[in-house]
Amino acid sequence: MLKKLVSKFSIFEIIIIALMATLGIATKPVITPLAHIITGPLYIPGGAVAGGLYMMWIVLGVGLIGKKGVATLISVVQAIMVVSLGIYGSHGIVSFITYIVPGLIVDFYVLLLRNKEFQKGDFFISGILANISGTFLVNIVFFRLPLVPLILTLAAASLSGGIGGLIAYGIFNKLRKNQALENLINRRGYNE
Numbered sequence: 001m002l003k004k005l006v007s008k009f010s011i012f013e014i015i016i017i018a019l020m021a022t023l024g025i026a027t028k029p030v031i032t033p034l035a036h037i038i039t040g041p042l043y044i045p046g047g048a049v050a051g052g053l054y055m056m057w058i059v060l061g062v063g064l065i066g067k068k069g070v071a072t073l074i075s076v077v078q079a080i081m082v083v084s085l086g087i088y089g090s091h092g093i094v095s096f097i098t099y100i101v102p103g104l105i106v107d108f109y110v111l112l113l114r115n116k117e118f119q120k121g122d123f124f125i126s127g128i129l130a131n132i133s134g135t136f137l138v139n140i141v142f143f144r145l146p147l148v149p150l151i152l153t154l155a156a157a158s159l160s161g162g163i164g165g166l167i168a169y170g171i172f173n174k175l176r177k178n179q180a181l182e183n184l185i186n187r188r189g190y191n192e
Contacts, residue, residue, distance in 0.1 A: 005069045013065050016181075020061035021077035028054045039156070045143060048135045048153045052160030053167070055130040058103055060168040062126060063118045064181065068110055071130070075103025091142065098137045102130040120169050127165020131157045 009017070028050070035050035062070045079099035083092070091098060106126045113122065135157035139145055145153060175181050 005073065008067060008069065009065070009073075013067070013070075016064055017061055017070060017073050018077060020057040020064075021074045021081065024054045024057035024074070025078055025081050027057070042152075043149065044153050044156050045135070045138070047138060048131070048157040049160045051131040051134050051157060052127055052162070052164030054164075055102060055134065055161060056127060056164035056168040056171075058106060058130055059123055059126045059165050060171055062106060062110060063123060063168060063172045064175075066118055069107060071103040071106035071110065071126075072100065073103070075100045091138075094141055098134060098141065101137055102134040105129045105133040120166070123165040123169035123172070124162050125165065127163070127168065128158050128161040131161025131164065 006014070031053045032046050032050040036046035039046045039049050058071050058074045061074045076099075079096045082095045082099060106129055109122075109126055109129055110118075132154055135153060139150060139153065
């Protein structure tokens with residue numbers, strides 16, 4: 001099944017997928033401790049706030065490539081990297097679930113769009129969906145917060161995810177205006 005999914009992408013698109021996965025993993029150990037400074041006193045898990053900023057790479061990958069399965073592939077690559085290399089934030093084999101499900105959720109949203117152009121609002125919603133699903137899964141597996149703190153945590157995850165989606169849109173827009181990755185973006189049919 002994975003071979004069939006990967007065969008739909010060009011070599012350049014696979015490089016973009018690998019780059020987005022790597023940037024997501026590389027930014028996590030930098031952003032999470034900074035988020036803990038804010039969230040620690042509020043007893044909100046730091047990953048709920050930091051997640052929007054490292055999930056944005058999944059959303060940016062979807063915006064750049066625009067094909068079904070991009071978010072899932074980025075998430076699978078991230079899960080493999082985290083589990084095999086023991087990178088920061090690894091929860092062992094459970095990382096496959098906690099990393100892949102946000103990508104699946106974003107791809108499900110992309111599927112609902114039915115090949116429409118990925119707009120600013122779609123970046124925003126995708127960021128929210130990715131971060132809420134990841135935060136909720138980590139809560140189920142590890143934290144098991146009571147209802148009120150869980151709602152607070154998911155609200156923080158929603159805000160952070162939306163902001164991450166908007167940052168991804170900003171990066172995408174800059175790449176489009178500066179004509180970086182011009183062939184990739186032109187193939188997607190984005191207009192000024």
